[in-house]
Amino acid sequence: MSDAPTLTRAQWLTAIALIVGGLAPIFDSTIVNVALKSLAADLGVQIATIQWVSTAYLLSLAISIPVVAWAELRFGSRRVWIAALLVFLVGSVACSLAWDAGSLIAFRVVQGFGAGLMMPLMQSVLMRQAGGRNIGTLMGIVSLPIALGPILGPVIGGGILAVASWRWLFLVNVPLCLVGVVLALRWVPGEALGARRPFDWLGFLLVSPGLAAVLLALSNSHDDGGFARPDVGWPLAVGALLLAAFTWHALRRGDTALVRLGLLRARELKVATVAMVFTGAALFGAVFLLPLFWQTVRGTDALGAGLMMIPQGIGTLVVRTQAGRLTDRIGPRWIAVTGFAVAALATAPFAFADASTSPVWLGIVLFLRGCGLGTVFIPIMAAAYTGLPGGDVADASIITRIAQQLGGALGTALLAVLLQASLNGGGTPVDAFHVAFWWATGFAAVSMLVALLLPVISRAERG
Template sequence: MAEKVTIEPAVWRTIWAVMVGGIAVLLDTTIVAVALHSLAADLKVSVATIQWVSTGYLLALAVAMPVTGWAQRAIGAKRLWLIALTLFLVGSILSSLAWNAESLIAFRALQGVGGGVMMPLMGTIVVQTAGGKNIGRIMSIVGLPVVLAPILGPLLGGLILQNLDWPWLFWVNVPVCIAGLVLAALFLPKDNGLTKTHFDLVGFLLLAPGLVAVLYGLSNAGKEGAFTRFDVDGPLIGGLILVAAFTMWALRHKGRALLDLQLLKYRPLSSAATVQFFAGLSLFGAMLLVPLYFQELRGTTALNAGLILAAQGAGALATRSFIGRLTDKVGPRWLVVAGFALVLIGTVPFAFANTSTSWVLLIATLFVRGIGLGTVTVPLRTVGVRGLPRADVPDASIISLVSQQIGGSFGGAILAIILTGTTAAAITAGSQSALVGSFQQAFWWTSGFTALGVALAFLLPSTIPVAPTGIEQKGEHA
């Protein structure tokens, strides 16, 4: 008889404390994404200007993420979580009080700093509290906000814009953040045994601007001219040079670098980071296309598009009851292979879709795609940290998240280039069939990225060792 898997009460309390705070960050991202056109109109600025509400937030995330591991070792996980959630709360209140586009962009960047710390810290706190036990099941629970945000965010954003003024897009975060702060203060484990730790200023000055430049360049790639533009190529090349310089610096300064890249010698982490990049490329980059298809080709409102997209979220949610246990039992490789294959099955029909394709078929396809997303994300989040010493979990989480973030931005940029170019030609020609063809072409590219993900998933280990080999283990700092 199989041994019953149980999660200790202290771990459950930690899970719920970080989930409540985490849902505020993830909901905010999806709520604002559907509101950019309304914000541009209300604040009387161009869409290109208001896009910085999202871009500034993304760049602030890139600055904050790399310092999270050091900050956790320096001040403790609980204190850092409370500080980051407080920053996000203050940024939300200030955003709701913004008097123009420039002030809103600045306050969203403050939110991004808090969110950039919370995203890697969320999984780290729970993994360290659990002591490495039942990680697959725990990650499937902690990942619930990632699943719920794409369902609830567009719906909540649409309802707010339909019935209230835009400041409520940010006021809605306030009660959630306050509840998260109370739960975190009560239930997160106390910070014990802190050790004075060195801050790698040189590494920060290389990595943070490097990531910002790469993401900024990719965010401009959807404009006319794409990779021939200086505001794309300049930041992208400069950013890659800085990231390469940080890599050399980190490898030369073992144990003292901002991120311990020696951890990439641990095969489960290095393979997971590689697949995370392509997961961001194929899974999350494609999220640009689906709502645009429904709004531009099928004429649905943003709210109705959000309702349709709930089918994808429901599919991902359906996997939560079993995918964590399966990850703990059978390992990540075959689950991720199967997940990417389901995403591919849920994407290819859109490459054939036109203005009269059955709604039932498309909604069923989105549900299957959601099952695939849920099947991929939990094993990938688990494989990179399972088996690592407690002190290495923060850096491992950051490496995986940064890889996924860059992959998602790169995928979004490539798909935006494809869609923008073909759509402009279709509009100029005044041809509806050409417009349909432009979306079909973009979905074929997405299908190709996903097929590549199926192949790369074979890089993942079939089982995960209990302890890593071939890397230097740091002492406990948090």
């Protein structure tokens, strides 16, 4: 079996430019989460109010994601990327200068809008440049910060809070954004992508508020009452109705829809999209549980909980290059199945862990879990782009990004509700976490079954 083809110099330089610029919004989304108690105390508000610092960012991000494909066609990749970086930079500086909770929440909306443009753009730019070759290797490079964000973000946030004001949580983004702009001017391609299409206003007014409403409902479900809360039921119903209406509209409008859902007729993209929902649930759901487990059951502080996540990050780093190369060699199916199997097996031990469980053993388990999760993103994303012409890549990036976002929100909401229900039912914190971790293990196991539907490259196709 021959080695996978190596990347060209242009592909390497573009990947570097995108990763440097993309680090800020990817880490920011999780860095801030560890600071909510500090923010509430400093700004003199309740946790329920300051929680909107995270919620507003998430909702704004969801609103901007669907416009990426249209914006790329209209303005070109480089202009959209730089504009998104500058919007995120302005939002970051403004957040660092916030004078009360209301202003901080408003500035987080600005940040979220820029971040929402960048996430799918990172993938689509490189996939078009790949021209159908080296997809696994490229995804292994460009998706690295996407996977590490939820893992290392809490560590960085806890470290900053240990030595400096919460305002530095936002100022740390400034150098990354500035360097990202300089690199993008040199190395991100800016050529026209083809025929422009008119902006789909009706589609935008359906899909963006629909996504925001669903994500708001899932976020509210973390509080007492879970899915029975009125502020969960109503947004969820409205959001589902808007998304159903957008689906009907997009399928009728075809290639001029804001998000071209007709692309889901391609089996590879369809299966990859479903798999990405479960991947989001398996990754972000457990990322929600693990810091709480360390703090509630093990008695660590926020920084200590973040540090305990480092083995998972190391595991993710170790496997990504080989996972990308193997995907290019043998296809995505068995790489993804293996990754999910490892993630499931490495999550299950937490369903037995308690305050006396060896931290060394838990560190080893987290390392293996990181290896599993670091493996699954690459083959799924590679499968999503299989056989797609360059003009369809941007829309495929949006579809998979939305799937991951919804999966992450749904997985986190389900685990939060299960955890709270167990506690309200009289169970001990340890018992409640055991129930939640069994469900997290189940997410990974179901994902493994879905991954069996991913394409596999035949020996003849591999040459």
